[in-house]
Amino acid sequence: MPAYVGVVILALLGFAFCAGSLVGAWLLRPRRPVGAKLDPYESGVPPIGDAKGRHVVRFYLVAMLFVVFDVELVFLYPWAVHYAEQGVFSDRLFLFGEMLVFVAILLVAYAYAFKKGVFEWNRGD
Amino acid sequence: MTDQIVAFTYLSIVASVAGLATILVRSPVHSALSLVVVVFHVAGMFVLLGNGFLAAVQVIVYAGAIVVLFLFTMMLLDLRRHETERTVHRRQIWLAIPIAVLLFAEVAWIAISKPEISENLKGAFPPQTIDELGGSAQALATVMFTDYLLPFEVASVLLLAAAIGAMVLARNPDEESLASPPDMIEDAAGTDGSSDQPEGELSETPATHG
Numbered sequence: 222m223p224a225y226v227g228v229v230i231l232a233l234l235g236f237a238f239c240a241g242s243l244v245g246a247w248l249l250r251p252r253r254p255v256g257a258k259l260d261p262y263e264s265g266v267p268p269i270g271d272a273k274g275r276h277v278v279r280f281y282l283v284a285m286l287f288v289v290f291d292v293e294l295v296f297l298y299p300w301a302v303h304y305a306e307q308g309v310f311s312d313r314l315f316l317f318g319e320m321l322v323f324v325a326i327l328l329v330a331y332a333y334a335f336k337k338g339v340f341e342w343n344r345g346d
Numbered sequence: 347m348t349d350q351i352v353a354f355t356y357l358s359i360v361a362s363v364a365g366l367a368t369i370l371v372r373s374p375v376h377s378a379l380s381l382v383v384v385v386f387h388v389a390g391m392f393v394l395l396g397n398g399f400l401a402a403v404q405v406i407v408y409a410g411a412i413v414v415l416f417l418f419t420m421m422l423l424d425l426r427r428h429e430t431e432r433t434v435h436r437r438q439i440w441l442a443i444p445i446a447v448l449l450f451a452e453v454a455w456i457a458i459s460k461p462e463i464s465e466n467l468k469g470a471f472p473p474q475t476i477d478e479l480g481g482s483a484q485a486l487a488t489v490m491f492t493d494y495l496l497p498f499e500v501a502s503v504l505l506l507a508a509a510i511g512a513m514v515l516a517r518n519p520d521e522e523s524l525a526s527p528p529d530m531i532e533d534a535a536g537t538d539g540s541s542d543q544p545e546g547e548l549s550e551t552p553a554t555h556g
Contacts, residue, residue, distance in 0.1 A: 228393075281419070281421070285508075285512035287411065288414065291410050292411065293505060294406060298483055299483045299490055316491060327502050327509075330505070
């Protein structure tokens, strides 16, 4: 359990940083709320409508791909732990090859996505 | 021991409040974000139970992947309508209340009677064995990369099928849907309320940007 004290400290520091930034900015900044200052991104692209409309299905595809590679990541953790414990070189080579096969199969999904233009945002402009 | 009780009290209170917020909050997005809080605190409970790997998976898969899917599904819907509409699912209540009572009774029964678990129900990896192996991730890995090596590789094929299936299903028959011009928000001007806004008001704003 003491191993997780670091996690708790990191979480507390994260919260303290967020709260500190917001409170600090609130204390220091002058308050003159006019015009473009109230935009979500000052000096950025002016927003059209609000964020609550319907979004293009393409964003959903990227999310789906994220989920797939997220699950792949879960498999990497026990693999890394197991790999570090192996002393014999051939065992390490075998485990490394196994993970290469695993990743290579999933790379096919990436290749397919590239070929289908899932990551091409500006085609048609 | 008292550390654990303090930690468990904190985790259970925050998880319960956030769980209530998940079902009571109006905005679907706020509801999903409350779910993230629940998931994180349940992950903390897994740590208290001595399973750090399960906690990590909980955060990566649930807080990461599942909630992202929820949020993206909401983005495909019209959120403005769902925020203003008050929907009470009357039929669901009649099913939800008995199930909730049953679940609570079950948990209460286990907590009070503390039934003894027989040896053959504990499986090949009781807590002592996991501790000897160095932790839950090690215990999982020793089995995964020996007895279940082929299923492990097959899992990647399953993930591949899921990824390609999603891409195929999301495509419109007219082939152009993935490559359509990037109008970020489809009904940008809005269908209700903002549509009576004059066009000039929208096009005036860029001039004020520095």
